[in-house]
Amino acid sequence: MSFNEKFDQHGVWRREFALRLKLLAEWMKDHxxxxxxxxxxxxxxxxxxxxDKVMVAFVAEFSRGKSELINAIFFAGYGRRIMPASAGRTTMCPTELGYDVDVPPCLRLLPIETRLQKQALMEWRVVPEKWTRIDLDVNDPAQLARALEKVAEVRHVxxxxxxxxxxxxxxxxxxxPRVGPDGLIEVPKWRHALINIAHPLLKQGLVILDTPGLNAIGAEPELTVSLIPQAHAVVFILAADTGVTKSDLSIWREHLITEGDGTETRLVVLNKIDTLWDALSTPEQVQAQIDKQIxxxxxxxxxxxxxxxxxxxQKGLVAKVTGNEALLQASQLPALELALGQGVMGQRQKILRTAVAGGIGELKTEAGRAMHIRRRDLAEQMIExxxxxxxxxxxxxxxxxxxxQEQAEFDTSGAQIHAVRSVHLKLLRDVFNLLSTPTLKAELAELTHALKQPGIKLGVKKAYGKTFSRLREGLKxxxxLSGEIQSMLTASFRQLNAEFSFSLQAPKEPELIRYENDLELIKRSHLKYLGISNVLKLSxxxxxxxxxxxxxxxxxxxYESALGEVELWNKSAASQLDAQLRERRRNFGRRLEAIERIQQAASGLDERIAEINDQEKVLNELDAKLMELTSHLLGAPSLPSTLQDATAATPNAALTEAA
Ligand SMILES: Nc1nc2c(ncn2[C@@H]2O[C@H](COP(=O)(O)OP(=O)(O)OP(=O)(O)O)[C@@H](O)[C@H]2O)c(=O)[nH]1
Ligand SMILES: [Mg+2]
Known part of the structure; x- marks a missing residue:
């Protein structure tokens, strides 16, 4: 399966998942x-x-064919070259292609002068009005290509x-860069370009990052320390005729080497093999040359x-546009697409599915708990x-x-439950504090100070090291603290369980230590960046x-992800308390109502017992249905029979709506 097909399949799975999740939510609400x-x-x-986005970054020295390769893999369907690709330096600014439904098809360009202000690229992203916008007509490939030529614009300063x-x-x-005869220097006109088009793959969450060559990458730290390390796959391109040049090697060392795992997310492409095709050599001789370069x-x-x-x-693009199958095979583009599909998409799918499976497991536990309380209440009523x-x-x-009397006693115990809640919240506040933006800012103060000193900063590495070890300490x-909160909750819940025969169970605290890994990766990408050739730039x-x-x-x-987890944990504990209180109050109501009926008519008792029997049956059915719905969520991308029935009339409409 090629990358495009694999990506499509991934999209189908995600749409089905969204639909099923919606059905599950409605069903849960109804019950x-x-x-x-x-x-x-x-x-x-x-x-x-x-x-879920999948970012594929194309990184290489200028003129290796990054933009051409993007055209060939993703945009041949437009019947022409869409991204500007030409001899010499072409793409002058990092260009991100993606799709956001809330934004009309357009090209947004951030002026290079924004570099003179202190905001990071991420911060500019949230102020669209500061970007120059050009609307795009996806049905007019010529207009599209013309508009995209903007990413090649330069200024002389x-x-x-x-x-x-x-x-x-x-x-x-x-x-x-070279100084022109007029003493001026050519620089990119734009700092970053965002292209928003409803291309089928982009619609499904693919993000493509096209980058300019070596020095341009280095000039935007965010690219090196954020965008490229976070890409799910990086395609590094060499030219077959030149092989690995000195500047290719600098890019590779500075931006692309990853330690340990992750090598499968790095794909090296030896482009322009057609330059080795030659009428005077036999195909075997050409192949031998290619093999040698590889x-x-x-x-x-x-x-x-x-x-x-x-x-x-280039030949791959031409072959696709002209429908020349022999040339397409000769271009070997299909093999590259295959590798991208297997490696990148296979990986991504696995990761997403594992994450989702964890979430569904927790969902099942939460919902299961509510049913358990109901079941127990019914059993007790039955005995009574x-x-x-x-x-x-x-x-x-x-x-x-x-x-x-029991009810009255229970009502007065509200204070006790309230006390548990407020102790819990008070302790949580400390964790929230540790992970807050002001804390992070304070932790970064020393490093900021060190970096702001004039001149060459030899102590920067040390400052990085210290900062990160403090951040690690903070996480620890x-x-x-979270562990202590968990112990407190466990003890309080146990006490409440004993006193009110609740079945509270303190949810497991989040594993914040996990984020240490993220810190380590960030630190490494920064140090690597500083180590090679940028020490001088630091001045x-x-x-x-x-x-x-x-x-x-x-x-x-x-830190925001970590905070999110702490919040979810808090919600889970709080909502258990709420749910048990609510169920208990209802339970008192139901028991009193039953007694009333028994007092009014002799048959009341038997009727109520029969009712409880029925309710138990209903609960069993709910349980089975919950299992079924959640296991569908984990399943392979094919509609289960119940869903097929529900959507048989207009399956596509239902899927589109859910998406
Ligand atoms: N012969 C041949 N030329 C190619 C191939 N791929 C790209 N080119 C040409 O090489 C030149 C550079 O290609 P681009 O796609 O602009 O290269 P790039 O890596 O995007 O370069 P920058 O945008 O400057 O960083 C263009 O003239 C392409 O047509 C190929 O496979 N064979
Ligand atoms: Mg380019």
Whole structure:
């Protein structure tokens, strides 16, 4: 299966999942099983699957054919070249292609001058009015291609301006761009481009990142420390005729080497194999040349040969546009698409499904608990009613006053439950604090200070190390506190269970330690970035400023996820208490009502017992149905029979609506 097909299949699964989740939510609502924690869990699952994005980044030195390859893999359907690809430097700014329903098809461009301000790229993303917008007509490929030419636009500025924008460095002149005869320097006109089009793959959550060459990547720290490391796959492109050049190697070392796992998410493409096709050589001789280039490139990059894929993007594009099957095979593009499909999509699907399975498990536990309480209440009522069989009026009366007394006692115990809640919240506040934005900001203060010092900063690595070990300490402390809260909850719940025969169970605290891993990855991407060739750049205040900003935004994302987990945990504990209180109050009502009926008519008792029997049956059915609905959610992408029935008339309409 090619990448595109695999991605399509992934999309079908996600749409079905969303539909099934919606059905489950409605069903739970109908049966009064939707408490706050369940609702939150459902919301999370839905947004996790709906907003799941797969980012594929194309990274290489200029003119290796990144844009052409994107055209060939994703846009051949438009019948022409869509992304500008031409000799020399073409793509001047990082270009992200994706789809957001809430935004009309358009190209948004962030002016390069925004670099003079301190906001990080992530922060600019949320202020669309600061971007230049050009509407796109997806039905007019020529207009589309014309509009996209903007990403190649340049400006000519003085040396001072170029320096301020981060394109001129006095201390490593060999990297500086050429000065024109007029003394001006060519710089990109735009800092970042966002393309929003309803392309089928983009609609399903694919995000493509096209990047400019070496020095341009380095100029935007966010690209190096955030976008590229977070991409699910990176395609690194070499040219078959030149092999690995010095600057290819710098990009590879600086931006793409990942330690440990993750090598399957790095794909190396040996592009332009058509330049080796030659009428004077036999096909075997050509193949031998390609093989030799693969072997050398793999060796230099330290990869197995199987991970270097030969291809001709240009011939692949031409073949697809003209429908030339022989040329398509010769371009070897299908083999690359296959590798992308297996590697990237296979991985992504596995990860998403595992995450989703965890969420569904918790959902089942939450809903199961509500049913358990109901079942137990029914059983107790049954015992109570059976004990009334053949008893006289005064016994029944006595029973009534006993229930009323129990109810009154229970009502006064509200304070005790309230106390547990407030202790819980108070303790939680400390955890929230530890993971809050102000805390994070304070932790970063020292590093910010170190980076802001004028001149070359030899102590920066040390400052990074210290900052990250403090952040790790913070996480450890949050984990410790969470553990203490869990013990407190367990003890309080046990006490409440004993006193009121509740069946509360303290939910397991989140594993915040997990986020240490994220911290480690962030730290590594920063240190790697600083280590190689950027130490000199650090002497520039603007560069350091941008670096800290990029770091802060990335860390904030990690901390927000951690906070989200703590919140869900809190909701689960609170909603258990609420649910048991509510059920208990209802239970008193039902018991009193039963006594009333028994007092009014002799047949009342038997009728009520029969009713309880029925309710038990209904509960068993609910239980089975819950199992069924949740296991469907975990299943393979094919509609189960019940859903097929429900959507048989207009299956597509139902799916589209759910999506
Ligand atoms: N012969 C041949 N030329 C190719 C191939 N792929 C790309 N090219 C050409 O190489 C040139 C550069 O291609 P681009 O796609 O613009 O390269 P890029 O990596 O995006 O370069 P920048 O945007 O400058 O970073 C263009 O003229 C392409 O037509 C190929 O497979 N064979
Ligand atoms: Mg390009």
């Amino acid at each position: 009064d099983l939707l408490d706050a924690a369940v609702e939150e869990q459902l919301r999370r699952l839905e947004s996790q699957v709906r907003s 003085t040396q001072d301006e170029a320096r301020a924008l981060g394109f001129w460095h006095d201390n490593n002149p060999e990297d500086n 072997a050398t490139s793999a060796e230099i990059l330290g990869l197995p040969r199987s991970q270097v894929i030969p291809v001709s993007a 009613l059976r004990s009334l069989r053949g008893k006289n009026v005064s016994v029944i009366k006595h029973m009534r006053s006993r229930i009323e 402390k949050s984990q410790l 520039q205040a603007e560069f350091s400023e941008r670096l800290v900003r990029a770091l802060a935004t990335r860390l904030r994302m990690v």
